[in-house]
Amino acid sequence: MPSHVSADRPAAQPPGRGSVEALISQTRRLKGDVDAVRRDTRSDGADPEERWQRALYDLALHQLNDLDEHLAQLRDGPAPPPCGPDTEPLPSAPPASGSLLSRVGSAEWNLLTDEASWSAELYRILGRDPAAPALTLDELPSLVLDEDRPRLTTMVTGCLVDAKPIDDEFRIVRPDGGVRTVHMMGEPVLGGDGSTASMWAVLRDVSELRRSQRAVHETHDSMQRRHQQARTEHRLAVELQEAVLPPGRDALRLPRRGPGTLEVAARCLPSASGALPGGDWYDALELPDGDTLLSVGDLTGQGVAVTSGMAMLLGAVRGMAMAGAPPAHLMSLLNQLLDATVQPALGSAVCCRYRPTTRVLTWAQAGHPAPLLFRGGTGRVLSAPDGVLLGATSGAGYGQAEVTLEPGDLLLLYTDGLVPGHSGADSLDSLLGLTARFGAARTAQDCVTAVVEEFGESGRTDEACVLVARVGE
Incomplete structure (x- = not known):
């Protein structure tokens, strides 16, 4: 993918390999500590508060796995894009269990030539055949759930017309029928005359992250309902006892x-x-x-x-x-x-x-x-x-x-x-x-x-x- 010039700042220089390795080591030590505490909190699942605590530990562990994946990508560099029709198709399975996503994909859409350039990982995330051409901005909504298409349109229009950064998510339907939630962060890329020449974006599959967050919210809500029910039952029992x-x-x-x-x-x-x-x-x-x-x-x-x-x-x-x-x-x-x-x-x-x-x-x-x-x-x-x-x-x-x-x-x-x-x-x-x-x-x-x-x-x-x-x- 060609490098771009940000609308707000020049491209940052990548960190040294040694500093990234140190961050990876720190992340993995923290993962081990969190996982040890998580194992010590196992229960039979009958108590909503224990389920909520367990879900929080799971979410924290998922996010540390996610961070580990990102740092490894930063250390190893981006995977090369597909080269042509003879390229061996890459697997399009969803992220492995235990990780919030497998990798992060990127894309650039050239407004002058109407060309699109996707990384190999974006093909994996969207479940697309890497031998197929990347979808243009006009074609991208065909992958999105109907109710989320207006959101995508608003995001892209704001970026291209008003030079607003993109930071939102939408749901896509993969060819196998699976629905995934994709978070997109992007910026307009300016040409020499100051006009918007292309749009650059990073996309990541956050489906498992949202699932973990829902589990935390649901168990927290269950715990709150149980506490409210207990308070109500206690009040009613006391009032009945005092009346009798x-x-x-x-x-x-x-x-x-x-x-x-x-x-x-x-x-x-x-x-x-x-x-x-x-x-x-x-x-x-x-x-x-x-x-x-x-x-x-x-x-x-x-x-x-x-x-x-x-x-x-x-x-x-x-x-x-x-x-x-x-x-x-x-x-x-x-x-x-x-x-x-x-x-x-x-x-x-x-x-x-x-x-x-x-x-x-x-x-x-x-x-x-x-x-x-x-x-x-x-x-x-x-x-x-x-x-x-x-x-x-x-x-x-x-x-x-x-x-x-x-x-x-x-x-x-x-x-x-x-x-x-x-x-x-x-x-x-x-x-x-x-x-x-x-x-x-x-x-x-x-x-x-x-x-x-x-x-x-x-x-x-x-x-x-x-x-x-x-x-x-």
């Missing part, structure tokens, strides 16, 4: 009149920051016959669906208790309810019915920690009747137990996870260790505050509920 659970800051007196009343206080303690609310609940309700319902429970899982299921379960507990179902029968009905739901679920619960006239507490449990009874400066676990997890076994039977409470007794109901990092016997030991603080507390609310101060209001891996009922005179 009774206020946990102020103590209740149940029943509101008569002897043997219970002073009740409760709190729902959140899980670690960012975790979705789950299915923990607490409840205290005065029943039509003057009895008081106390219950705590936990539906497995997290998120809006689980919080919605918890609301359904709590509503069922209230409805059955209002209808007069004793705790053991109530548990059997809840088990049937969970067994009949479309989406299988497991839950645990404790349900207590307290009669103030006799101070008798009747209770049942379904795979749940038994209540703790604090009396006279000591604490103990109530002996639990039989009961399996709700939803675990169809037609399961549930036992029922009774205990007579005394004035000043304190009853503690809770869900698993109240003591961070502990469960089972370890959790019981920690809770029973609060006996002295409970004895010094003046109200049920003070007892809940003691639990929160001892075990923290946040930082646990799972949310938990605590309910304290204190027997009055």
